[in-house]
Amino acid sequence: MKGNEAVLDFGEKVRCLILGRSQGRVVPDPIRQATLRSMSNDFSAGWRQNWLNIVCCLVIWIGTPPAHADQVGAAPAVAAAADLKFALPEIAQVFERDSGRKLRLSFGSSGMFAQQIIQGAPFELFFSADEHYVEMLRKAGRGEDGGKLYALGRLALFIANGSPVQADRNLHDLAAAARDGRLKRLAIANPEHAPYGRAAREALQHAGIWEALGDKLVLGENAAQAAQFAASGSAQAGIIPLSLARGADLAARGAFVTLPDSWHAPLRQRMVLMPGAGDTARQFYAFMQSPTARSILDRHGFTTTSE
Numbered sequence: 001m002k003g004n005e006a007v008l009d010f011g012e013k014v015r016c017l018i019l020g021r022s023q024g025r026v027v028p029d030p031i032r033q034a035t036l037r038s039m040s041n042d043f044s045a046g047w048r049q050n051w052l053n054i055v056c057c058l059v060i061w062i063g064t065p066p067a068h069a070d071q072v073g074a075a076p077a078v079a080a081a082a083d084l085k086f087a088l089p090e091i092a093q094v095f096e097r098d099s100g101r102k103l104r105l106s107f108g109s110s111g112m113f114a115q116q117i118i119q120g121a122p123f124e125l126f127f128s129a130d131e132h133y134v135e136m137l138r139k140a141g142r143g144e145d146g147g148k149l150y151a152l153g154r155l156a157l158f159i160a161n162g163s164p165v166q167a168d169r170n171l172h173d174l175a176a177a178a179r180d181g182r183l184k185r186l187a188i189a190n191p192e193h194a195p196y197g198r199a200a201r202e203a204l205q206h207a208g209i210w211e212a213l214g215d216k217l218v219l220g221e222n223a224a225q226a227a228q229f230a231a232s233g234s235a236q237a238g239i240i241p242l243s244l245a246r247g248a249d250l251a252a253r254g255a256f257v258t259l260p261d262s263w264h265a266p267l268r269q270r271m272v273l274m275p276g277a278g279d280t281a282r283q284f285y286a287f288m289q290s291p292t293a294r295s296i297l298d299r300h301g302f303t304t305t306s307e
Contacts, residue, residue, distance in 0.1 A: 075102035081129035083241035111193025124281035130195035131270035147272030187229035187238035242301035
């Protein structure tokens with residue numbers, strides 16, 4: 001079994017353990033037990049935090065086939081930055097209607113997805129909110145090439161209905177609310193692995209109020225979670241993607257203003273295929289560069305561009 005263990009990557013180990021299948025074959029119980037021992041060894045060798053982060057997200061991929069999935073009729077798994085939560089399903093719906101092919105979309109933090117893909121998560125296509133992560137995958141041999149720039153993102157200040165904070169694009173009232181106590185919590189995505197969180201931090205630094213916020217910051221695991229914190233009233237305000245603030249769900253629950261894009265580094269959003277991606281993933285990759293997909297992205301607050 002040791003020889004078999006050596007060739008199982010991260011994704012295949014999870015399949016072997018949970019599904020009882022690996023590389024399309026049924027795995028006998030003794031091999032599953034040996035795989036569990038191998039994963040336990042990884043865990044005890046200093047991988048604790050990575051396993052906790054990655055395995056929690058992998059539950060949504062259990063049963064997702066490896067590359068060339070569409071050869072057996074299964075929908076390819078697509079990883080997408082959380083700011084695409086409203087735009088990408090609409091684009092996918094048009095693609096599926098026109099092509100007759102299905103997709104499996106998952107949304108989350110670009111940084112977390114990049115880490116999971118490097119560890120072997122079985123995605124075929126990745127939409128990052130920061131092109132840095134696509135370059136990281138290319139260098140690690142997990143991205144097919146340098147990918148394609150599909151959009152530029154924008155930030156918005158979102159204020160839920162009933163909040164004592166005012167929506168102004170210069171953040172003057174946000175700064176005043178931090179001083180006079182009206183602002184108890186400000187929601188942003190975690191800057192450590194979420195591109196929109198980094199951009200929010202840069203915007204707040206530019207406005208001169210980052211240091212004053214102190215313990216008032218509440219960090220979402222990704223941009224969509226930060227938006228939910230702000231929309232639910234858990235925070236009095238949130239700095240989130242414009243594409244989420246313009247969504248019907250949030251638009252009915254508050255007001256927003258677009259922040260100046262000169263206040264932060266450009267949010268250059270890039271997509272990339274994984275090596276061995278199947279035909280459906282490749283067709284969707286091409287469709288994302290079509291006028292139809294670009295018009296939907298524009299309507300959701302993105303700026304589309306071509307290289």
